[in-house]
Amino acid sequence: MSGQGIYPELTSPNFKALLDTCIHCGLCMQACPTFAVFGTEMDSPRGRIRLMKAASEGRFGIEEFNNSFAKHINLCLSCLACQSACPSNVKYSQMIEIVKLTIAHHHKPGIFERFVRWLGFRQMMPYVGRLRFVARFLWLYEAIGLQKLVRLLGFLPKPLKAMEAILPPIVPKYRNYSKPAPAIGEKRGVVAFFIGCIQEAFLAQVNEATIRVLQRNGYEVHFPKGQTCCGAAHLHFGDDEFAKNLARKNIDAFENYDVIINNAGGCGATLKTEYVSLFEDDPIYLEKAKKFSDKVKDISEFLIDNLHVLPKGEVKAKVTYSDSCHLRHVQKVIDQPRALLSSIPGLEFVEIKSPDRCCGSAGVYNIIYSDIANQILDMKMAEIADTSAEMIVTSNTGCQMQLWNGVNRAKIKAKVVHLVELLDMSYRAMDGKESGR
Ligand code: SF4
Numbered sequence: 561m562s563g564q565g566i567y568p569e570l571t572s573p574n575f576k577a578l579l580d581t582c583i584h585c586g587l588c589m590q591a592c593p594t595f596a597v598f599g600t601e602m603d604s605p606r607g608r609i610r611l612m613k614a615a616s617e618g619r620f621g622i623e624e625f626n627n628s629f630a631k632h633i634n635l636c637l638s639c640l641a642c643q644s645a646c647p648s649n650v651k652y653s654q655m656i657e658i659v660k661l662t663i664a665h666h667h668k669p670g671i672f673e674r675f676v677r678w679l680g681f682r683q684m685m686p687y688v689g690r691l692r693f694v695a696r697f698l699w700l701y702e703a704i705g706l707q708k709l710v711r712l713l714g715f716l717p718k719p720l721k722a723m724e725a726i727l728p729p730i731v732p733k734y735r736n737y738s739k740p741a742p743a744i745g746e747k748r749g750v751v752a753f754f755i756g757c758i759q760e761a762f763l764a765q766v767n768e769a770t771i772r773v774l775q776r777n778g779y780e781v782h783f784p785k786g787q788t789c790c791g792a793a794h795l796h797f798g799d800d801e802f803a804k805n806l807a808r809k810n811i812d813a814f815e816n817y818d819v820i821i822n823n824a825g826g827c828g829a830t831l832k833t834e835y836v837s838l839f840e841d842d843p844i845y846l847e848k849a850k851k852f853s854d855k856v857k858d859i860s861e862f863l864i865d866n867l868h869v870l871p872k873g874e875v876k877a878k879v880t881y882s883d884s885c886h887l888r889h890v891q892k893v894i895d896q897p898r899a900l901l902s903s904i905p906g907l908e909f910v911e912i913k914s915p916d917r918c919c920g921s922a923g924v925y926n927i928i929y930s931d932i933a934n935q936i937l938d939m940k941m942a943e944i945a946d947t948s949a950e951m952i953v954t955s956n957t958g959c960q961m962q963l964w965n966g967v968n969r970a971k972i973k974a975k976v977v978h979l980v981e982l983l984d985m986s987y988r989a990m991d992g993k994e995s996g997r
């Protein structure tokens with residue numbers, strides 16, 4: 561096989577032009593978590609770009625493409641730390657997305673994989689009520705001590721074990737979203753809140769804290785009906801049509817709002833950057849998607865400009881912050897969470913050595929490639945342990961769940977919290993509702 565390439569997506573002039581921007585300098589290598597684990601060129605960004613180039617030049621047969629090429633590509637977390645480190649402005653995100661989607665579109669899953677995807681992506685994620693039902697059941701599993709026994713016996717099959725390991729402590733208190741949450745004090749505006757899917761079911765307390773912090777700053781918080789999962793997982797597994805259906809629902813649900821707040825770095829990145837490219841062939845939704853994406857704000861991005869009430873309640877704790885890759889490398893929201901943390905009296909903030917390094921969560925990477933994800937996580941936890949932080953702060957659903965797994969693996973005594981939970985603690989301490997811890 562030479563020159564022709566197997567798949568036209570990989571031989572297009574646009575794709576080749578993207579590849580040609582890499583000058584193979586290797587300055588991205590040290591930022592790459594899979595290079596840190598394997599130490600091999602083919603599992604580094606530069607190596608993967610070379611592999612993509614070989615594919616674009618038709619240097620792989622179908623067998624090689626589906627096996628070794630796909631393996632090295634799929635082991636990439638798409639964390640984009642390499643893109644931030646690159647001095648040559650290489651658009652790694654675009655390249656890896658094109659290649660991963662090509663692989664996904666030509667991958668023929670077996671019956672079991674098809675069933676799992678149908679169940680998880682189509683029957684669960686778009687339905688927050690079903691997810692809450694599962695979360696309530698898992699809360700019981702944690703509350704009666706079954707979790708401890710299951711972990712002690714360790715008999716679960718690998719994918720289930722990986723899913724079980726990332727269960728956070730569940731607080732199944734769910735808000736009735738039928739009415740807006742009123743502003744507290746002087747009303748400064750109205751914002752719409754994106755509640756998410758896994759976020760709402762498994763980390764409902766983070767959504768509650770987000771809403772309270774917005775209320776405390778004078779915002780009336782609306783919860784548009786018809787909103788659903790952002791579709792990130794569907795998109796990344798090549799289920800574009802289903803992802804489009806979800807995107808249309810969200811775009812329509814939020815149409816009448818000027819500001820759309822979300823608190824999960826991964827969802828926010830999809831809402832901000834992927835909806836527009838999804839509708840390139842649909843002029844009506846393309847325009848709507850552009851308007852929608854322009855209105856999406858991460859909570860820390862919004863608060864840094866709209867913190868009308870300073871959090872003055874003391875929260876005495878030593879904390880560190882672990883960036884969500886999609887918040888840092890895609891949305892470029894880096895300083896805002898740190899500035900908000902430093903506004904809380906009593907907090908001692910310690911930066912970890914590589915806050916920009918992925919924790920190994922990466923969507924469902926930590927379930928599919930749990931061994932590798934755990935090695936990446938253990939490196940992160942070693943850096944966290946060096947800070948002796950009592951709280952690990954993050955801003956993304958997947959990271960928060962993965963870091964709970966990290967705390968258990970590293971056997972350190974630390975809580976994993978979302979940034980808004982700390983702000984909420986400070987406001988509550990200010991109001992005398994509880995102490996700052
Ligand atoms: S991606 Fe950027 S940093 Fe990495 S090898 Fe290519 S040009 Fe150098």
Ligand code: SF4
Pocket residue numbers: 591592593594595603604605608635636637638639640641642643652
């Ligand atoms: S996206 Fe992340 S895992 Fe993939 S090559 Fe870049 S740094 Fe490595």
